[in-house]
Amino acid sequence: MSALVEATRPERKPVSLLRLRAMLAAGEKIAMLTAYDAAFARAADDAGVDCLLVGDSLGMVVQGGSSTVPVTLDEVAYHVRCVARGRRHAWLLADLPFGTYEESPEQALRSSAVLARAGAQMVKLEGGWAAETVRFLVERGIVVCAHLGLTPQSASALGGYRVQGRDEAAADRLAREARALADAGAAMLVLELVPAALARRVQQENPALVVIGIGAGGDVAGQVLVLHDMLGVTAGPMPRFVRDFGREGGGVHQALQRYVAAVKERSFPEATQHTY
Numbered sequence: 001m002s003a004l005v006e007a008t009r010p011e012r013k014p015v016s017l018l019r020l021r022a023m024l025a026a027g028e029k030i031a032m033l034t035a036y037d038a039a040f041a042r043a044a045d046d047a048g049v050d051c052l053l054v055g056d057s058l059g060m061v062v063q064g065g066s067s068t069v070p071v072t073l074d075e076v077a078y079h080v081r082c083v084a085r086g087r088r089h090a091w092l093l094a095d096l097p098f099g100t101y102e103e104s105p106e107q108a109l110r111s112s113a114v115l116a117r118a119g120a121q122m123v124k125l126e127g128g129w130a131a132e133t134v135r136f137l138v139e140r141g142i143v144v145c146a147h148l149g150l151t152p153q154s155a156s157a158l159g160g161y162r163v164q165g166r167d168e169a170a171a172d173r174l175a176r177e178a179r180a181l182a183d184a185g186a187a188m189l190v191l192e193l194v195p196a197a198l199a200r201r202v203q204q205e206n207p208a209l210v211v212i213g214i215g216a217g218g219d220v221a222g223q224v225l226v227l228h229d230m231l232g233v234t235a236g237p238m239p240r241f242v243r244d245f246g247r248e249g250g251g252v253h254q255a256l257q258r259y260v261a262a263v264k265e266r267s268f269p270e271a272t273q274h275t276y
């Protein structure tokens, strides 16, 4: 970005939880991306990304593994420190990796403290069972994002990367879990790979919960994609909910700007192409 453009832009304030809630209330879409290092964190932040997620997807896109399961707490903390150095405005959240929070709320608190010390402002954990853990963390000052639908840490138990909540019973269960997590104090919910109608229902039933979709349609507070997927550098076939913004030309910075603009203008996700 040129110095002139930068100088004439209204000053951007750091994104806070209050700001995210205000965006939800005002109907301004939230653009989130994963980030794993300082350079891409800065580029995404400069492009106007509202939230950066240090996802345990790093096990796949950074480490070259086939799942998120082997990722450790120290590895996530390392990437949080890198991203925290690059970020200027975006809200920074990080995944609690598999095996670092399921045993007890106390274990979850110890792991969250490691990520908070590394620079995370919010921790994300997977599963509909976790309301008690969320309440325990929130009461102790940790800001929590829950994750429902396709939860990659338990993808094997879910039968692989498949759309979740398709039948009525599964949809009702997910909606109940979302309500319990919101009641327990989760401020944000990532909904992955669920029908758009179910994501819309969850957002409507929990109007103060910042619902971020990935393969969940556009009727939620915002969108997240894995950085490498949206830049088109991930090997192999992409799920249908991914749009390859990198292929559209102009380099990384323009791809990031196009992503933010598409989320804000509601042209991504597209109902017929990226939605179930």
Ligand code: KIV
Binding pocket: 034, 053, 054, 055, 056, 057, 058, 095, 190, 192, 214, 224, 225, 226
């Ligand atoms: O680990 C990750 O990148 C995630 C996103 C897919 C939401 O959890």
